[in-house]
Structures are given as C-alpha cells and as structure tokens.
Amino acid sequence: MKLNNIEHVFFDLDHTLWDFEKNSELAFKEIFEKQKIAIEIDEFLKVYSPINFRYWELYRNNSVSKEALRYGRLKESFDSLKFETEDATINEIAHEYIEYLPKNNHLLEGSLELLELFKNKYRLHIITNGFEEVQHKKMKSSGIHQYFETITTSEEAGVKKPHPGIFQTAMDKSGANIDRSVMIGDNLEADIIGAHKFGLQVIYLNSENNGEQRQFPQVQKLKELLDYL
Incomplete structure (x- = not known):
C-alpha cells in the first residue's frame, strides 16, 4: 500500500x-592484528554482538555514558572469553575502533x-x-x-x-x-x-x-x- x-x-x-555488522568485523580484524589479540574474530563477535546491543540500549536510556559504552562492551567481551588484557589495551582498542570503523564502506x-x-x-x-x-x-x-x-x-x-x-x-x-x-x-x-x-x-x-x-x-x-x- x-x-x-x-x-x-x-x-x-x-x-x-x-x-554495521560487516564494517565492524573488518575494523576488529585490523585492530586485533595490530594489537596481536589472539582471538578468532567469529568467536569474538559471537560474544561481542549481544553485549554491544545491550550497551546501546543502556546508552539510549541514559544508563551509561559514551565512554562507559566504548570501554564496557569490550571489557565484558574479553572477560566472557576469559581473555586477559590490561585496561590500557582495552582503552586503546576502544579508541582505535572509533577510528577504524568509519573507514569501511559496506x-x-x-x-x-x-x-x-x-x-x-x-x-x-x-x-x-x-x-x-x-x-x-x-x-x-x-x-x-x-x-x-x-x-x-x-x-x-x-x-x-x-x-x-x-x-x-x-x-x-x-x-x-x-x-x-x-x-x-x-x-x-x-x-x-x-x-x-x-x-x-x-x-x-x-x-x-x-x-x-x-x-x-x-x-x-x-x-x-x-x-x-
């Protein structure tokens, strides 16, 4: 109609x-190679995607800040995968993700x-x-x-x-x-x-x-x- x-x-x-899904995957691939993060992208995204969705709901409802979203979604994903990494590295990845993500154009x-x-x-x-x-x-x-x-x-x-x-x-x-x-x-x-x-x-x-x-x-x-x- x-x-x-x-x-x-x-x-x-x-x-x-x-x-978003395709471009996000490409951004993480590039960052993980640079940072030498030894996690398969498919394995990471399976955990990260629902966590990221939940954080965006919290952000939309003003329950977390932009900075908390960027850090928290990564921290929880790495913790769920039992992958130990320092806060400084997580913050660096969070910053690089915002830099790398919009370079992809799918x-x-x-x-x-x-x-x-x-x-x-x-x-x-x-x-x-x-x-x-x-x-x-x-x-x-x-x-x-x-x-x-x-x-x-x-x-x-x-x-x-x-x-x-x-x-x-x-x-x-x-x-x-x-x-x-x-x-x-x-x-x-x-x-x-x-x-x-x-x-x-x-x-x-x-x-x-x-x-x-x-x-x-x-x-x-x-x-x-x-x-x-």
Missing part, C-alpha cells in the same frame, strides 16, 4: 543503510540503488543515535553523504531516539511537515515506536524477520520500500 503525499524521508543509518544490499531512485523524488534525511564524530565519516566513506539534506545525531539533539526531542530537532532542521514525512529504521523501539508516537508515518526494516508485529508497515529488504514509496 502506497503512502500518499510523502515529501521527506528520514532514515536511520546503522543497520538500515550502513552495514552498505546493506540495495542502499545505493534505493537512494538513486529516491533522490529526485523525495528530500532525504538521517536521524541517528550514533556518535557525531563517526556518523558523517561513515556516510562520506560509503559514498552516501551527498544524498541527504540534513543529518541529525543524538549528540546534536541532546536526546536519543525514541525521545521526541530528536525528531523535533530533525523536523526543525529540515523544515519538513510532519504529515508529509516518513521514518524508516531497523530498531522497533527507537526508530519506529518513537517516530510513530511523535506523529510520523513509519516503515520498519525488519531484516531478521523478528517477531510478528503487525501494527506498522514493515519490509525485510530495502528494495521492498518501493511497495510503499
């Missing part, structure tokens, strides 16, 4: 357009093709909880920065999705009419429920086909957005 009268399309970035399947189709049809924007100093670099290295009129980060807004304040900041920056705007993202709580409560139309990118929520329009692949837009 097509959404009518849409003029502004707001995207989340990580896990929605930018392939996008999710269909991202560029979709943006090419949308660029002359809609005004495009990003709303992200990612860190200010990293998100712009990610977009530039992956070649998608030029598609977006505005990029609103949680650090700029002072609040994180699903807080209405970040959506209001994005509206103010873009000059968008809420009734003519749609939010697309992969996180049901932060992107979809948050935007819906604010008053935006939403489309849930449910790549993993998790659960059976039927309240909101959803797609598994980016190309399926053409069914709605």
Whole structure:
C-alpha cells in the first residue's frame, strides 16, 4: 500500500543503510592484528554482538555514558572469553575502533540503488543515535553523504531516539511537515515506536524477520520500500 503525499524521508543509518555488522568485523580484524589479540574474530563477535546491543540500549536510556559504552562492551567481551588484557589495551582498542570503523564502506544490499531512485523524488534525511564524530565519516566513506539534506545525531539533539526531542530537532532542521514525512529504521523501539508516537508515518526494516508485529508497515529488504514509496 502506497503512502500518499510523502515529501521527506528520514532514515536511520546503522543497520538500515550502513552495514554495521560487516564494517565492524573488518575494523576488529585490523585492530586485533595490530594489537596481536589472539582471538578468532567469529568467536569474538559471537560474544561481542549481544553485549554491544545491550550497551546501546543502556546508552539510549541514559544508563551509561559514551565512554562507559566504548570501554564496557569490550571489557565484558574479553572477560566472557576469559581473555586477559590490561585496561590500557582495552582503552586503546576502544579508541582505535572509533577510528577504524568509519573507514569501511559496506552498505546493506540495495542502499545505493534505493537512494538513486529516491533522490529526485523525495528530500532525504538521517536521524541517528550514533556518535557525531563517526556518523558523517561513515556516510562520506560509503559514498552516501551527498544524498541527504540534513543529518541529525543524538549528540546534536541532546536526546536519543525514541525521545521526541530528536525528531523535533530533525523536523526543525529540515523544515519538513510532519504529515508529509516518513521514518524508516531497523530498531522497533527507537526508530519506529518513537517516530510513530511523535506523529510520523513509519516503515520498519525488519531484516531478521523478528517477531510478528503487525501494527506498522514493515519490509525485510530495502528494495521492498518501493511497495510503499
């Protein structure tokens, strides 16, 4: 079912357009080789991924700081793997990860093709909880920065999705009419429920086909957005 009268399309970035999992794996591979960390990447990521997800939930709810997130997710992962390393090394890896991560440029399947189709049809924007100093670099290295009129980060807004304040900041920056705007993202709580409560139309990118929520329009692949837009 097509959404009518849409003029502004707001995207989340990580896990929605930018392939966070692939790019994160490449960053850790490079860092572990440099630091001589004797852990298989697949083994590390199996432990790290759910820990990282939990830390981002805590960060979104203001339960941990940015610094605590960067250190804690690594510390817990190494501890779970019974890999002993000094705090100084963990802090160094945390710093290098932020440096190396945005250098990788893999996008999710269909991202560029979709943006090419949308660029002359809609005004495009990003709303992200990612860190200010990293998100712009990610977009530039992956070649998608030029598609977006505005990029609103949680650090700029002072609040994180699903807080209405970040959506209001994005509206103010873009000059968008809420009734003519749609939010697309992969996180049901932060992107979809948050935007819906604010008053935006939403489309849930449910790549993993998790659960059976039927309240909101959803797609598994980016190309399926053409069914709605």
